[in-house]
Amino acid sequence: MRVRELQDMMHRIYFHRDSERGEVGTFDWLVEEVGELGEALKEKNMKAMEDEFADVLAWLASLANVVKVDLEKATTTKYNNRCPRCGQTPCGCSLLRKCK
Numbered sequence: 001m002r003v004r005e006l007q008d009m010m011h012r013i014y015f016h017r018d019s020e021r022g023e024v025g026t027f028d029w030l031v032e033e034v035g036e037l038g039e040a041l042k043e044k045n046m047k048a049m050e051d052e053f054a055d056v057l058a059w060l061a062s063l064a065n066v067v068k069v070d071l072e073k074a075t076t077t078k079y080n081n082r083c084p085r086c087g088q089t090p091c092g093c094s095l096l097r098k099c100k
């Protein structure tokens with residue numbers, strides 16, 4: 001599944017609710033799911049990790065739908081098969097500084 005297909009699927013399933021909840025409410029849900037992913041990682045619980053990765057991706061797509069950002073286009077434009085900071089693949093940035 002391409003990123004656009006995922007985002008379209010979330011639009012079909014949830015946009016009527018996401019648009020009503022709005023940007024702030026949907027962002028809050030995304031943050032909640034990121035927290036739950038962190039807990040699953042700490043527990044090293046593979047089933048929980050799979051569930052939470054799916055939820056984080058779903059809520060990220062929902063939020064992008066609410067604010068009308070095309071995730072596939074945005075990500076492809078920014079990353080385009082190389083690190084946007086150093087321009088290399090694989091990234092050659094220092095581990096001491098975060099890529100952005």
Ligand SMILES: [Zn+2]
Nearest residue numbers: 083086091093
């Ligand atoms: Zn880099």
